[in-house]
Amino acid sequence: MNNSRRDLRSRTQKRADIAADTRPRTTLSLYRYVHIDDTQEFQDRLYTAWADFGCLGRIYVASEGINAQMSVPTECWETFNSWVQSQPELQGVPYKLAVDEGSISSFFKLSIKIKDKIVADGLDDGSFDVTNTGDYLTAAEMNAYVDDPEAIVVDMRNNYESEVGHFTGAITPNVVTFRDELKKTPELLTVHKNKKIALYCTGGIRCEKASAWLKHNGFKHVRHLQGGIIDYAHQVQAQGLENKFRGKNFVFDERLGERVGNEVIATCHLCRKEPSDTHYHCQNQICYTLFIGCDSCVEKKNGYCSFMCRQIDYLPLAHKKKLAKYFNEYVRKRKPFQKTRLSTKY
Numbered sequence: 001m002n003n004s005r006r007d008l009r010s011r012t013q014k015r016a017d018i019a020a021d022t023r024p025r026t027t028l029s030l031y032r033y034v035h036i037d038d039t040q041e042f043q044d045r046l047y048t049a050w051a052d053f054g055c056l057g058r059i060y061v062a063s064e065g066i067n068a069q070m071s072v073p074t075e076c077w078e079t080f081n082s083w084v085q086s087q088p089e090l091q092g093v094p095y096k097l098a099v100d101e102g103s104i105s106s107f108f109k110l111s112i113k114i115k116d117k118i119v120a121d122g123l124d125d126g127s128f129d130v131t132n133t134g135d136y137l138t139a140a141e142m143n144a145y146v147d148d149p150e151a152i153v154v155d156m157r158n159n160y161e162s163e164v165g166h167f168t169g170a171i172t173p174n175v176v177t178f179r180d181e182l183k184k185t186p187e188l189l190t191v192h193k194n195k196k197i198a199l200y201c202t203g204g205i206r207c208e209k210a211s212a213w214l215k216h217n218g219f220k221h222v223r224h225l226q227g228g229i230i231d232y233a234h235q236v237q238a239q240g241l242e243n244k245f246r247g248k249n250f251v252f253d254e255r256l257g258e259r260v261g262n263e264v265i266a267t268c269h270l271c272r273k274e275p276s277d278t279h280y281h282c283q284n285q286i287c288y289t290l291f292i293g294c295d296s297c298v299e300k301k302n303g304y305c306s307f308m309c310r311q312i313d314y315l316p317l318a319h320k321k322k323l324a325k326y327f328n329e330y331v332r333k334r335k336p337f338q339k340t341r342l343s344t345k346y
């Protein structure tokens, strides 16, 4: 982004500014694999228009396409939509609208970054045909796969996402990054090479690459859920289908999740007793660890992941700055949170 365009307000200021802007917002995500010649020009064009409409969000632009998670003031929706549809790179792009807007604003600023790839997948795109993606599955078809004992349903997201919600009976690999998952899946799923496989992720973008990758690795019948869990939830509602997604859909914005199924399938990481599927970032900005907390633990620890983090946060700023350098070392040494067990049977 041009330096002149960088948003220099502090996080607190951004939160205050957005809190003062009480206009109702529509949260959405969109992505498209499309060749973009001049990423700098595209970024400038997006920024100029979207800042003007009052959009907020996190947007990645690469020569392979665009991946955006954002919110638009609802009163500007028509203007936003007609602008998007008038751009050659974006014409006809489907939107995935939030299932549940939640009570807090999904984003606090507008950030548009140029990246090498729109999803960090760690794959060498030159080594296989990325356009040879699997066929799509509708929500109704997905339900049939979930019910079919001969079909394999695979969660292409990370463990902290599937921990709070996943399809009944899905394989939920215990990985922290998509890159890791792609590296491991062909081998882990090798016994299912000739079976029907259904992949799913949050909004569908990860499965585009993952389905092509599995096909390249010799998997015969790979399909993926179109529009991901977000669109599944909409289709279930609109068509009155049975909801086979249990729990919450983790989302990468300030809301950290939207409820799809009513069941709470995870447990508080701090007490390991209370059922909870609410994610928090530790209040200590140096730590910022993502954890699941129950109401009572979060209140007891004032929103920190540990008493240590709370103590550190109360230190004078100069001390904190010095500590920040060593903090990673401490955190890495600390025993990790006991997470809710996932079904990782292959």
Ligand SMILES: [Zn+2]
Residues within 6 Å of the ligand: 268, 269, 270, 271, 272, 273, 274, 293, 294, 295, 296, 297, 298
């Ligand atoms: Zn607890």
Ligand SMILES: [Zn+2]
Residues within 6 Å of the ligand: 282, 283, 284, 287, 288, 289, 304, 305, 306, 309
């Ligand atoms: Zn912490």
